[in-house]
Amino acid sequence: MKRDWIATARTLSEALPYLQRYDGAIVVIKFGGNAMGDDEAMESFARDIVLMKQCRLQPVLVHGGGPMINTMLDRLAIPTEFKGGRRVTTPDVMEVVEMVLSGSVNKRIVQAINAQGGKAVGLSGKDANLMICDRLPGPGGEDIGLVGNPKKINPAVLKSFLDSDFIPVVAPLGVGEHGETYNVNGDTAAGAIAAAMHADRFLLLTDVAGVKDKDGDVITHLTADHVRKLTEDGTISGGMIPKTETALAALEGGTRAVVILDGRTPHACLLELFTEHGAGSLIRL
């Protein structure tokens, strides 16, 4: 099956003449820690983002950085654990999470984009009250600390950056009603932003080629009902469950389509957006 919006070409070079058609399309991209790779991969990713911007698409990046947080916690000998896919976030852990996400990870991405001629601006969900959160309990209702559940997104700051030709790069931190800082799962944060922005596409970059069927083949097109069935019968499991749940929530919130794809594939985003065959699993309601 073919992609149906900007999918007019069989190859990337064939697609170039068509690019200007997609003037203004908002593409929210979740760039996870496992998808980031080495400096060369980061440079290639940054070049693709700048190209998208030059083609008048409007990329909004929301990044993760779980592995980088783990490394820093390890260096500081602070123990860490996950419950239901969320990091139990004590005040000590929160300090490190903010330092790593808003500091080194965010600035590495901003720097990589700017080195390719883009105008990236780094911010977190705390800036301009972008992501207001309340506290997310653990899977059994237990306390898992300062983990945020986005309850209100104020996308005005992102829109003003897009209007001024900047590329926003968002670290997944949130702010509580009383000014407290929350640690938000990167997928969750990106999904909430994609919904609030009514994104044309929400690309979830991960470390598998897409949602796979029982035989291990990537399913290129999925509906929300199909996703629910695959989850019920156990085909979708583990880390893919929160990812597809995030995808469905983003669709229900107003995103046009979500794609789960392998961020380590060179030019993954461009292949998905600008070729007929796409590059992962496209999910619609």
Ligand SMILES: Nc1ncnc2c1ncn2[C@@H]1O[C@H](COP(=O)(O)OP(=O)(O)O)[C@@H](O)[C@H]1O
């Ligand atoms: N049906 C499925 N299709 C693809 N991956 C699946 C499926 N079910 C479970 N998974 C697992 O989900 C993982 C992706 O989730 P996760 O590791 O949390 O990604 P990330 O670190 O990018 O957030 C895959 O590496 C794979 O092991």
Ligand SMILES: CC(=O)N[C@@H](CCC(=O)OP(=O)(O)O)C(=O)O
């Ligand atoms: C609450 C929670 O778990 N937050 C995540 C935030 C980073 C993240 O989501 O990073 P990846 O996308 O690279 O996994 C964490 O502390 O690891």
